[in-house]
Amino acid sequence: MKKSVLFLIALLVVVGTLWGALDGIHPFGEVDKAPMDDYYIENAQRERNVNNLVTSVVFDYRGFDTLGEAAVLFTAVCSVLAVFRKGGYD
């Protein structure tokens, strides 16, 4: 009984806050204008001499991000080797 009352209160709080946040979302299909997007679209081809804007963002403007992804893959290979190695656990 006490648990369900607590659950109901928590549910009301979560739903209330989410409902309030739903009001602030921009309408579906109308994207917010962000200065960063416009900057990429207008200047990437001239600045970086590349036709593929997605690649220019992934490997140049946000290259540090891709370095993290490559490190994640390296860590995955290391952990697979650690799990499937020969010789047990000692």
Added chain:
Amino acid sequence: MEPLSIIVRTICDIFAWFLAVFGAYVIIHGHLSPGGGFQGGAVVATFMALLLVSHGGKKLLSFVKPGLYSWAETTGLLLFIGTGFAGLTTAFFYNFLAGEGGLFGAVVPLGANSGILNSSGTIAVMNMAVGLEVIGGLSLIILYMFKGIRLYDDTGREETGHDR
């Protein structure tokens, strides 16, 4: 894993090379077309999986050298970080090759055009570095996980051997 029938083996022998070439194309044209290092590397790593499934582990593991893939992975990651550090005189990950006229340095005309392969500076170099790393990494994961296979009987308690 037992070798599959000769039809499957022949078809895989032929089409594995086409897959590898297509993956290399996706990596090299990463700055012009959809795709790039990660996607093309995953396609090339399919080469290993296809041969492993069709020919069985005993035959494949006798001539595959995991050291080569390990070297590819390490070299790719080091080349990626090294390219990032090479532009450090201006900024980390600065594109110091683009538009300079040398390697990958062609100037791209503004607006829609069909694309120049020798353009985009360090982006192409990093694509190839990441492609090399993903080829090595995914092939190594396939090999290691294959070497870890154990077979059990129907009750799941007694080990009947490994599948190699």
